[in-house]
Amino acid sequence: MKHSKKRQQIISIFEKGDLLTATEVCSLVPEIDRATIYRNLAMLSAKGILREVNVKKGITSYELNKQGDYHQHFICDDCEKIIPVEVDVEKIKSILPQGIDFEDFELNLKGICPDCK
């Protein structure tokens, strides 16, 4: 399999909008070796095709980085379910001190989900 084909295959598993760890990506495309997957995830993040999400403690997850999509993540302390949360980026910008060039942000919200209450 060519490099570009493997890369395309890795990108395609994110197209449903899933948030996936490197380990989960590996289990979804077992035909691609781990080193190639890790290398591609790092490269796709650096290029801005994927974005890194650090909602799970000590574990990086990845999702497609869609332009203008600033949704953030809630994680349940109990079952570790991740729920996407829409955030008004204009509100975030409005609370920044003056003179800051805003680039990006990551909000990780924590608590107990309705199912675990």
Ligand SMILES: [Zn+2]
């Ligand atoms: Zn829960």
